[in-house]
Amino acid sequence: MPTGDDILLTLSGVSKTFGGTVALEGIDLAVESGKVHAFVGENGAGKSTLGKLIVGVHGPSAGRMELDGTAVHFASPAQALDHGLVGISQELSLMPTRTVLDNIALGREVTRGPFVDARATRAAVQAVMDRYDMQVDLDARVGDIPVVEQQKVEILRALSRDARLIVFDEPTARLPSDQVAPLLALVRQLAAAGKAVIYVSHFLEEILEAADTVTILRNGRLIRTGPTAEETHESLVEGVTGSVLGEQYPDIAAPDPATPPVLSVRGLTRPGVFGDVSFDIRPGEVVGLAGLVGSGRSEIARAILGADPATGDVRFAGGAAGPTVAARLSAGMAMIPENRREQGLMIERPIAENVTLSHLKRFSGALGLDRRRERVEVTEHCAATGLKYASLDDPAGSLSGGNQQKILFTRAALGEPALLIADEPTRGVDVGAKRSIYDLIAGMAARGTAILLISSEIEEILGLSHRVVVVSRGRIAGELAGADLTESALMRAAFSGT
Amino acid sequence: MQKTILFAKTYGILVVTVALFVLLALTTDGFFSERNMRNILDQQSGVLIAACFMTMAIIAGNFDISVGAVYVATPLVALLVENATGSIPLGILAGLGAGAVMGLINGFAVTRLKVNSFIATLATSFIFFGTGYLVSDRAIMRPESDGWRDLARSRIFELTSATWIAIAVVIFASILLTRTRFGRNVYATGANREAARLAGVATDRVQMITFVLLAGATALAGILGSSRAISAQPSDDFSFIFAVLTAVIVGGTSIAGGSGAIWRTVTAVFFLAFLSNGFNLHQIDPIWQRLIEGGVILIAVSIDAWSQRRSG
Numbered sequence: 001m002p003t004g005d006d007i008l009l010t011l012s013g014v015s016k017t018f019g020g021t022v023a024l025e026g027i028d029l030a031v032e033s034g035k036v037h038a039f040v041g042e043n044g045a046g047k048s049t050l051g052k053l054i055v056g057v058h059g060p061s062a063g064r065m066e067l068d069g070t071a072v073h074f075a076s077p078a079q080a081l082d083h084g085l086v087g088i089s090q091e092l093s094l095m096p097t098r099t100v101l102d103n104i105a106l107g108r109e110v111t112r113g114p115f116v117d118a119r120a121t122r123a124a125v126q127a128v129m130d131r132y133d134m135q136v137d138l139d140a141r142v143g144d145i146p147v148v149e150q151q152k153v154e155i156l157r158a159l160s161r162d163a164r165l166i167v168f169d170e171p172t173a174r175l176p177s178d179q180v181a182p183l184l185a186l187v188r189q190l191a192a193a194g195k196a197v198i199y200v201s202h203f204l205e206e207i208l209e210a211a212d213t214v215t216i217l218r219n220g221r222l223i224r225t226g227p228t229a230e231e232t233h234e235s236l237v238e239g240v241t242g243s244v245l246g247e248q249y250p251d252i253a254a255p256d257p258a259t260p261p262v263l264s265v266r267g268l269t270r271p272g273v274f275g276d277v278s279f280d281i282r283p284g285e286v287v288g289l290a291g292l293v294g295s296g297r298s299e300i301a302r303a304i305l306g307a308d309p310a311t312g313d314v315r316f317a318g319g320a321a322g323p324t325v326a327a328r329l330s331a332g333m334a335m336i337p338e339n340r341r342e343q344g345l346m347i348e349r350p351i352a353e354n355v356t357l358s359h360l361k362r363f364s365g366a367l368g369l370d371r372r373r374e375r376v377e378v379t380e381h382c383a384a385t386g387l388k389y390a391s392l393d394d395p396a397g398s399l400s401g402g403n404q405q406k407i408l409f410t411r412a413a414l415g416e417p418a419l420l421i422a423d424e425p426t427r428g429v430d431v432g433a434k435r436s437i438y439d440l441i442a443g444m445a446a447r448g449t450a451i452l453l454i455s456s457e458i459e460e461i462l463g464l465s466h467r468v469v470v471v472s473r474g475r476i477a478g479e480l481a482g483a484d485l486t487e488s489a490l491m492r493a494a495f496s497g498t
Numbered sequence: 499m500q501k502t503i504l505f506a507k508t509y510g511i512l513v514v515t516v517a518l519f520v521l522l523a524l525t526t527d528g529f530f531s532e533r534n535m536r537n538i539l540d541q542q543s544g545v546l547i548a549a550c551f552m553t554m555a556i557i558a559g560n561f562d563i564s565v566g567a568v569y570v571a572t573p574l575v576a577l578l579v580e581n582a583t584g585s586i587p588l589g590i591l592a593g594l595g596a597g598a599v600m601g602l603i604n605g606f607a608v609t610r611l612k613v614n615s616f617i618a619t620l621a622t623s624f625i626f627f628g629t630g631y632l633v634s635d636r637a638i639m640r641p642e643s644d645g646w647r648d649l650a651r652s653r654i655f656e657l658t659s660a661t662w663i664a665i666a667v668v669i670f671a672s673i674l675l676t677r678t679r680f681g682r683n684v685y686a687t688g689a690n691r692e693a694a695r696l697a698g699v700a701t702d703r704v705q706m707i708t709f710v711l712l713a714g715a716t717a718l719a720g721i722l723g724s725s726r727a728i729s730a731q732p733s734d735d736f737s738f739i740f741a742v743l744t745a746v747i748v749g750g751t752s753i754a755g756g757s758g759a760i761w762r763t764v765t766a767v768f769f770l771a772f773l774s775n776g777f778n779l780h781q782i783d784p785i786w787q788r789l790i791e792g793g794v795i796l797i798a799v800s801i802d803a804w805s806q807r808r809s810g
Contacts, residue, residue: 307696326698337696344696346689348756357686358697360679368677411697 006032008165008196009054009085014063016049023049024220027063031165031198036191038199038211038228041240042430043400046220051167051200055087056080084164088154088171096143100136101125104157128160132193134186148179152186165196172203173428176293177456184210202430204236218242241432248435249463250442255284262418262450265304268312273299274474277312281419281450286441288465289454291494296474297454298338301421304452305335317418329358332418336408336425338454340401344408347397351389352378354396355410377414385410386436402433409440420444423454438464458487472496510801511750511762515769522776529779536657542771543650543664544569544719546764548738549745550671551712553763556746557675558708559688559755560615564604565716566739567626572597572717573724574630574732577639577646586645590721597717600626601710608709609702623736630732638731641724649725660722667715672760684708688755745770748798 009031016024024046031037031054039047052058054065056074065072067083074080077087094103101122110120122138129135136152137145145153151171158166168187172180187210191197199211207214207228214231216223216239223239231239261280268277274296281287291297303310306321306328314321322328337343345354355378356363363374378392387406389399396407405425412420422441426434441464445451455461461468467481470493478493480486506513523530548565555562576593580586600622607618641647650660675681686694687701695701719738724730749766751758773794777787 302696305696324698324700325695326700329698335696337693342690343692345693346686346756349685349689353682353685357682357694357699360682364679368673369679369682371677 006034008033008067010066011054012064012066014050014053014060014065016046016053016058017061022220024053024060027222029215029222029225031196032213033164033196034191034194035212036187036197036199036210037213037215038201038207039215039217040202040204040207040236041217042202042432043402044219045217045240045430047200047202047217048169049220050217051087051169051198054080054165054198055085055167057087081161084162085167086158086161086163086165087167087169088151088158089169094142094150094153096141098142099138100140100142100145100153101138103142103153104128104138104160106157108160125156125160128156132156132159132189134159134189146179147175148182148186151175151183155186155190163195165198166190167198167200169200170202170428171199172201172206178293180206202240204233204240204431207236208233216240237431240430248438249460250439252286252442252445252464252466253284254466255282257282259283262317263304263452264313264315266313266315268300268303268310268314270299270303270308270310274303274471277471277474277476279469279476279479281452283418283448283450284445285467286445286451286453286465288461288468289452289471290458290461290468290490291471291477293456295471295494297471298423299474300471301335301423301452301454305329305333305421329415330361332415333421334358334412334415334417334419335421336405336412336423338423338427340404340408340427345396345404348395350393351382351387351396351399351407352392354407355381355414358411359414378410381410381414382406385413385440400430400433402429402437405429405433405437406440409437413440413444416447417444417449419450419452421452421454424456425453426455426457426460458490461490462487470494511748511765511769511798514798515765515772518769518772518776522772522779526776526779529776532656534775534779536661538768538771538775539661539664540658542767543658543660544723544738545741545745546664546767547667547719547722548712548716549742549763549767550668550760551708551715552742552746553749553751553758553760554671554675554684555708555712556751556753557688557755557758558684558705559691560608560705560708561753562604562619562709562712563616563739564600564619564623564626565712565742566736567623567630568597568600568713568716569720569723569738570730570733570735571626571630571633571720572600573720573730574634574639576717576721577641577724577730578633580646581639581642584642586641586643586649589641589646590649593721594714594717596629597713597715597720598710600717601713602706604713605706605709609705627732627734634730634732636732638729640729646725647728650722651726660726663718663722667718668760668764671715675760680704680707685756688757690756741770744795748795 007030011027011029014024014027027050039050041047049058053060056077056079059075072083104125105121109116110124111117125138134152134156136149136156142150142153171183175183184206187197187199201207208231211228213225214228215225218240259282262283263281266278269275277300289297289300299308302308304314306325317332322331341347352375356374360369363370375392382389385406387410388403396404426437429437441451453461453464462485467479468485468490469476470478470480470490472494477496480489528534552562552565572593575596576589579592580589604619604622607613607622608615650658652659654662675684683699683704686699687704691701745767746763747753748769749762751762773791774787
């Protein structure tokens with residue numbers, strides 16, 4: 001454990017239990033000012049809980065916390081805030097309909113008598129922005145600015161309250177991939193200004209890039225803390241999962257090129273979004289649909305499913321694709337949508353209902369739903385996809401990100417689809433779950449399902465796809481396969497139209 | 499502890515209702531008598547019929563304020579046709595048909611015009627109340643044939659026909675919601691509309707059907723009400739929708755959509771009925787009844803909010 005004048009906060013023997021579940025056990029930790037300290041671990045490892053404990057969202061069940069050498073105990077986030085400890089969570093706590101200025105100044109407005117002194121308030125906020133060299137348009141409505149700017153607003157709000165330690169909880173989970181770098185720069189900037197920064201994430205690349213110190217958590221225990229410089233991607237994966245991962249991507253045999261395609265898209269167009277998109281996928285083939293965020297790749301996928309209107313020709317399984325989502329699903333399409341919480345799952349409904357949502361027809365008879373048969377088949381398919389749950393009646397939201405994603409895979413697998421459209425299938429899942437999702441995709445491809453894979457992670461696209469269709473500004477900018485399929489060729493094509 | 503909270507959260511309304519029932523049965527003369535029980539069932543039949551389908555509409559993610567107006571207007575349409583033709587079945591059919599059309603209008607406004615359901619049905623309330631004045635020429639209407647009064651008042655095994663109809667509707671609606679594909683789609687539509695759509699659920703059609711069922715059921719309740727009163731009159735009376743909404747909300751169906759159950763609403767209907775019946779038997783001033791009732795509702799929903807927070 002480091003000793004020195006820079007130590008701001010120390011935890012000794014800190015534990016946390018929820019009901020009967022142990023979330024954290026015997027954590028000893030020191031956090032230094034001027035450093036970015038990352039907490040890394042799989043979902044459920046306790047990293048978020050630890051971050052929340054520090055900023056007073058949870059109180060520790062045992063152990064002690066010292067700030068500047070004095071024991072502290074926070075009963076609420078407000079008390080932690082009074083000591084200069086601030087948390088910035090995944091879901092931002094801003095008022096989207098108010099201006100940036102109103103949001104930053106909230107509760108700290110300069111007043112004269114009963115009135116808010118608007119000019120002095122603005123000057124105070126401007127002074128904070130200048131001091132940390134972090135500029136945002138104060139008059140913009142928060143709801144209108146990009147997420148990374150919104151995070152800046154939260155940071156400024158923390159700074160204007162004289163924050164000394166800022167905890168970022170999965171700040172990039174909801175961020176488009178091109179906004180990750182600016183956020184990491186912000187994080188570095190805060191440390192350079194002398195703040196202690198705690199960065200909770202399961203994105204190993206981000207941690208390797210931005211953190212000075214890294215603490216690995218697994219199953220509520222602290223595995224090790226050390227300088228990031230001594231860690232590599234492999235050593236982190238090993239620490240996080242507790243096992244050495246073999247080959248990261250499974251081998252998927254390419255289908256015979258003579259096999260006729262199961263999906264043929266010709267001249268698919270949605271004015272202003274994408275145009276003249278044409279490609280084929282054969283059974284058992286994995287085709288990557290790559291491109292920058294905003295290039296139209298997800299919109300193309302949705303149009304293939306029939307969820308958005310588009311002109312052009314979609315031929316599927318030997319005929320013209322039906323007019324509705326329902327028709328295309330029953331013809332054998334399946335989709336894992338881009339955002340599982342917003343587009344995929346009913347987060348408060350039982351797991352079983354989430355799995356069978358697209359397949360209720362097969363459980364329906366003259367006497368209504370056959371719930372016993374539904375349960376049997378869901379249990380079987382969950383076992384096949386490795387979905388771990390306590391009870392099928394638990395809400396989907398009670399599961400980890402990886403297991404939530406597996407609900408969607410189980411739903412897809414239940415229909416034995418001829419085509420699976422997987423849009424960002426591993427977003428927000430931990431390292432171990434990632435590999436099992438790759439295996440699921442490989443397994444479906446091996447059984448003859450055509451896979452259309454969309455991902456912001458180029459490695460993932462390269463590691464899994466037989467062929468990659470690159471989209472740029474709504475147009476196909478290239479089709480890469482075999483030896484031509486390299487990261488640089490892919491990036492060149494992705495940027496070609498911009 | 500967690501199990502206790504979960505139990506309280508799930509069955510709280512049932513526990514409270516049973517407790518109130520036992521309390522009143524032990525302390526209040528005339529409460530637990532056959533006649534009083536029969537009366538309560540008969541009085542609540544209209545609210546029960548509409549509240550079942552209000553529960554369904556709310557689970558699908560929509561409010562329907564226009565139920566108050568549908569309840570007033572549809573029996574007037576029914577009596578208009580009955581007076582003109584002398585046929586009771588034609589009158590009933592016209593009333594139910596008018597309800598279905600009103601439901602279609604609500605559904606159209608919400609799914610096609612994309613108006614927030616609360617606002618859309620507030621607007622259609624005026625249209626439907628106005629329709630009531632139009633068809634009745636602003637006068638009380640009475641049925642031509644004596645048979646009209648038998649619709650709600652016939653006795654079958656000691657219970658009124660209105661009671662039997664309400665029981666049948668409750669069972670039908672419960673089965674529809676819990677045992678069929680349509681019911682699942684209702685929950686899915688309210689829980690996450692976009693996810694449901696991408697999973698192949700025709701969410702617009704589901705919402706449309708819940709509006710039509712609700713307005714149709716309300717028309718049935720309205721016709722039974724006109725049979726009990728042997729008349730119907732136009733008004734701007736919102737009291738029916740208040741009774742229906744109160745039952746759904748006290749029962750614990752989430753106004754956010756996606757969760758809730760018909761048994762909860764049915765239980766809450768009886769909770770509220772026992773409460774006001776107890777007041778009456780103790781001859782408490784109706785003004786105080788209102789004040790206390792409002793307080794009880796507030797307590798009920800805050801307990802619900804508290805338990806949701808605890809478990810969440």
